[in-house]
Amino acid sequence: MDNRFRKRLFYSLKTDPLAILLLVIIVAIVVMSIGGAWFSGYDPVKVDYKQALLPPSGDHWLGTDNFGRDVLSRLMHGGVASLGASIMAVTLIISLSLIIGLAAGYFGGWVDMVLTRLMDVLFSFPQLVLAIALASLMGPGLSSLMIAVAAVSWPSFARIFRSYVLSVRNEGYVQAAKTSGIPAWKIISTHVLGSIVGPILVLVTLDIGSIILSIASMSFLGLGIRPPQPEWGAMLNEGRAYIEEAPWLFLAPGLTIFLMVLGTNYLGDTLKDALEPRALNMPRLFGSRGKSKRKESHMSSTKLLEVEGLYVTAAESKRDTPKAILEDIRLELRPGECLGLVGESGSGKSTLALALMGLLRPPLELSGGTIHLLGADTKDWEWSDWRQARGSRIAYITQDPMDSLNPVLTIGSQLQECLTAHKKAGLNKAAAKAQVLKLLEQTGLSKETYHQYPHQLSGGMRQRVVIAMAMINEPQIIVADEPTTALDVSTQARIMELLAALQKERQVAMIFITHDLRLVAQIADRICVMKKGRIIEQGDVRSVFTEPREAYTRRLLQSIPALRIPAHLRKIT
Ligand SMILES: Nc1ncnc2c1ncn2[C@@H]1O[C@H](COP(=O)(O)OP(=O)(O)OP(=O)(O)O)[C@@H](O)[C@H]1O
Numbered sequence: 001m002d003n004r005f006r007k008r009l010f011y012s013l014k015t016d017p018l019a020i021l022l023l024v025i026i027v028a029i030v031v032m033s034i035g036g037a038w039f040s041g042y043d044p045v046k047v048d049y050k051q052a053l054l055p056p057s058g059d060h061w062l063g064t065d066n067f068g069r070d071v072l073s074r075l076m077h078g079g080v081a082s083l084g085a086s087i088m089a090v091t092l093i094i095s096l097s098l099i100i101g102l103a104a105g106y107f108g109g110w111v112d113m114v115l116t117r118l119m120d121v122l123f124s125f126p127q128l129v130l131a132i133a134l135a136s137l138m139g140p141g142l143s144s145l146m147i148a149v150a151a152v153s154w155p156s157f158a159r160i161f162r163s164y165v166l167s168v169r170n171e172g173y174v175q176a177a178k179t180s181g182i183p184a185w186k187i188i189s190t191h192v193l194g195s196i197v198g199p200i201l202v203l204v205t206l207d208i209g210s211i212i213l214s215i216a217s218m219s220f221l222g223l224g225i226r227p228p229q230p231e232w233g234a235m236l237n238e239g240r241a242y243i244e245e246a247p248w249l250f251l252a253p254g255l256t257i258f259l260m261v262l263g264t265n266y267l268g269d270t271l272k273d274a275l276e277p278r279a280l281n282m283p284r285l286f287g288s289r290g291k292s293k294r295k296e297s298h299m300s301s302t303k304l305l306e307v308e309g310l311y312v313t314a315a316e317s318k319r320d321t322p323k324a325i326l327e328d329i330r331l332e333l334r335p336g337e338c339l340g341l342v343g344e345s346g347s348g349k350s351t352l353a354l355a356l357m358g359l360l361r362p363p364l365e366l367s368g369g370t371i372h373l374l375g376a377d378t379k380d381w382e383w384s385d386w387r388q389a390r391g392s393r394i395a396y397i398t399q400d401p402m403d404s405l406n407p408v409l410t411i412g413s414q415l416q417e418c419l420t421a422h423k424k425a426g427l428n429k430a431a432a433k434a435q436v437l438k439l440l441e442q443t444g445l446s447k448e449t450y451h452q453y454p455h456q457l458s459g460g461m462r463q464r465v466v467i468a469m470a471m472i473n474e475p476q477i478i479v480a481d482e483p484t485t486a487l488d489v490s491t492q493a494r495i496m497e498l499l500a501a502l503q504k505e506r507q508v509a510m511i512f513i514t515h516d517l518r519l520v521a522q523i524a525d526r527i528c529v530m531k532k533g534r535i536i537e538q539g540d541v542r543s544v545f546t547e548p549r550e551a552y553t554r555r556l557l558q559s560i561p562a563l564r565i566p567a568h569l570r571k572i573t
Contacts, residue, residue, distance in 0.1 A: 009274035019270050022263035029260060033083055036076025044069060044077040045228040053246045063248040065238065067228070071252050078230035078253070082219075083260075085142045085231075086212045090204055092150035093157055093211070098200070100154065101161025102188055106169060116162070119155035127152045128214065135223045142231070145224050149214050157203060164196040166407040166455070206268030209261035216257050232257050303372070304477050304509050305333040305356070305394075310369035312348075312355055312533075325351050325364060326533045333477065336507040340524030340541070342517055342556065347530040349513045353481045356511070357396050358386035374476060392422040395470035397480040401462035404469065405454040411465050412436055412450035415472055422473045436472070443468045443498060460491035464498065471502060478503070481513045496522055517556055521545065529553045 013019050042060075051068035054060055062071040104115040122130075131148040138144035168174060174191050218224055219233025227234065232253040239249030310329035313322035326348045333339055341349050354360050356371060358381065371378045374393055378386075390396070398404050406414060415436040419427070427435075433450075440449055443464045454462055463483060470478055480499065484492040500523050503510050512523055520527055520541065527544045529537040529552065537550045548554045 009271065012270050012274050016270065019266060022259070022266050025259050026263040026267070029079060029256060030083065032076050033079025036073065036079060040070070040073035040076050042070035042073035044074040044230050047228075053242065055246070056248055062252045063246065065246070065249050066242060069228075071235075071248060074230035074235060075232070075252055075256060078232050078235055079256075081142060081225050081229065081231040082212065082215060082233070082257075085146050085215050085224075086208060089146040089149045089153070089211050089215065090208050092146065093153045093207075094200065094204060096150065097154040097157035097161055098193075101158040102165055102192065104158070105162040105165025106184065106188055106192060108169075112162075115158070119159055122152065122155045125152070128217065131214065132218060132221065132223065135218055140223055140226060142225050145215055145218050148218070149211060153207075153211065153214075157207075160199070160203065161196065163408040164199055165192055168192055168196070169407075169455070202268060202272045205264060205271050209264035209268070212257065212264070213261050216253075302334055303332050304335055304374055305331075305511075306370075306372040307331045307356070308370050308372075310352075310355065310371065311367045312351055312360065313365055313367045314363040315365070316363050322365070322367065324533055326355065329369065329535055331528055331535065331538065333509045333511065335476065335509055336503075337526065338503060338510045338512055338524045340520030340527045341511055341513045341530060342515060342520055342527060343530030344515060344556075348533040349515075349530055350481055351533075352530075353396070353479045353511070353513055356479055357390060357394060359396075388422070391418060391475065392473040393475050394477040394479065395473070395475040397463075397466055397470050397478060397483045399482045399485045401459070401466040402454065404466045405462060407454050410451055410453055411440075411457070415439070415465070415469060418469050418472050436468075439468045439472055442502070443471075444494075458491075459487050460495060463487060463491075463495055467495070467498060467502070471506065471508075474506065476509060478508050478510045479513070480510060482515070483512075484519065485514075492519075499523065517545075517559075529556070 013023070046069065048068035051060075051064050052066055054064040054068075056063045060070050060072065062075065064070055065074070100115055100119075104112040131152045134148035134151055135144050138147065168191070174187060178187065215224070216231075216233030216236065219231050220237045222234075222237065224234055225231040227238075235253040236250060236257070239246070239251075239253065242249050307329055310326055311324070312326035314325050315322040329352060331339065341352065343349055351360070351364060354364070355366060356373075358378065360366055373389060381389075405411075409417075412433070416429075416432050419432050419435060437447055437450060440447065445461060445464050445468070449457065449461065449465070454465070457465065467483070470480075483499065484495050487495060496519060499510070499512075502508070503523075510523075512520065514520060524541050526540050527538060528535045529544070529550065531552050537544060537548065537553050544553060545557065548557060
């Protein structure tokens with residue numbers, strides 16, 4: 001666990017009293033279950049009919065059952081059986097699903113095919129019914145319960161692990177390890193497994209609740225531990241007959257199971273949020289709920305985007321003085337125009353792109369200025385407003401296409417998903433597919449791409465898919481953040497041609513971010529030059545190339561060979 005994760009987890013717990021309360025309850029239940037044997041004070045199985053069905057009192061805090069046994073003592077001893085069986089079942093499930101998920105995801109091919117078909121077969125049965133059938137075949141007892149629950153639960157975990165592996169399998173560092181001749185088992189255990197430890201932890205926490213519930217349900221049906229030994233599900237069954245006469249018999253195990261399941265689910269969510277800060281901070285970034293009225297601006301209707309005095313700061317903690325990342329940014333964009341945003345690494349180009357998309361995440365924060373998008377002031381926009389705008393009005397193309405593509409979904413389904421996310425009335429499945437196929441053709445991809453997965457495509461093809469994704473809902477603005485950086489020179493040229501053609505054909509306005517002035521010369525109408533978070537020079541391409549005002553721009557221009565600048569933009573000397 002890295003330090004930042006621990007800090008985020010601590011922060012989430014600190015600011016969420018319910019999470020703390022549930023954590024305390026879970027710890028108390030676990031401690032009482034483990035220590036029950038020593039400090040319960042009553043034998044959980046000893047029958048004493050004289051004490052039968054006593055209500056809760058100072059002697060018996062949770063009352064007694066129909067055999068005169070102390071309910072609290074049985075609850076504590078039963079916890080060992082219930083929690084022990086659940087933990088054992090989860091361990092079995094995780095081990096099995098990890099082996100199968102890793103093998104399917106990493107080796108692919110026929111191994112993947114066989115294993116995913118096996119998972120599909122198991123998925124086709126209702127899980128609990130199959131587990132009950134298996135447990136009945138093996139006979140009553142906690143071990144048969146555990147095995148039955150594990151045998152039916154592993155496919156859903158294995159499928160998740162497989163998808164994690166697929167997403168890291170094509171990462172540069174895994175490819176580099178493969179090309180260095182490192183054996184598969186070592187790559188899996190260090191690179192692949194290392195990067196999915198976090199998700200495993202979250203899955204375990206999230207799912208232990210449902211495993212506890214499955215084990216209790218099966219015990220309730222009489223498939224678990226044999227009487228008189230206590231177990232929560234079995235106790236629930238025993239208490240059922242006395243629900244009116246002695247409700248504590250039913251309530252005590254029922255509430256314990258409820259609190260354990262609620263607690264583990266809630267804490268699993270907290271853990272997940274700490275691992276994925278995006279989800280944690282999403283809504284807070286856009287002000288409190290219920291203020292979603294958009295203020296229409298007085299901006300001229302010809303400007304698609306107008307940024308005025310924009311400031312972005314970063315502060316790692318409240319105590320730190322915020323560091324200025326963007327200062328006094330002013331720019332505008334008109335229909336069909338391409339604005340090149342250039343500057344050296346670290347000048348703030350990507351941060352500006354994220355601000356324009358409403359995607360700034362802590363520690364980055366919008367600390368001043370306004371962004372008018374298609375006539376609307378985005379100041380009070382909530383997450384849902386940005387979500388509607390993204391894709392349909394303003395789209396984003398990233399540097400690395402793999403960032404935007406899901407490795408486990410086909411290209412066709414991902415494009416169709418983008419289309420249906422902003423669904424226009426009357427768009428059925430067939431029409432959506434036809435639209436996707438047409439766009440694939442327009443972006444120079446074959447029909448077969450529709451059924452292919454991202455890893456089956458080359459880098460250039462993937463970037464074409466991402467461009468198609470950006471175009472599919474016909475946005476009026478596209479922000480392309482170094483879209484050709486990850487490509488070789490010839491693919492780069494073809495992607496630039498495609499972007500220029502699509503932009504012209506569809507009259508889309510584009511912000512083209514790059515540190516490569518040659519690319520800007522090919523595509524942009526105007527240029528903004530950025531340095532240390534500020535726009536230090538902006539103007540039309542020709543004037544910036546031929547008469548740069550700033551020494552910094554001149555240095556940037558001098559760094560590219562004159563011959564690589566188009567003739568009409570070269571300085572006439
Ligand atoms: N999450 C963050 N927390 C703190 N500082 C950040 C964060 N993201 C970016 N910065 C800082 O903001 C500045 C601008 O970064 P940004 O990524 O926008 O630059 P860039 O011009 O896009 O660089 P590149 O061309 O290398 O992508 C840098 O100094 C960077 O360290």
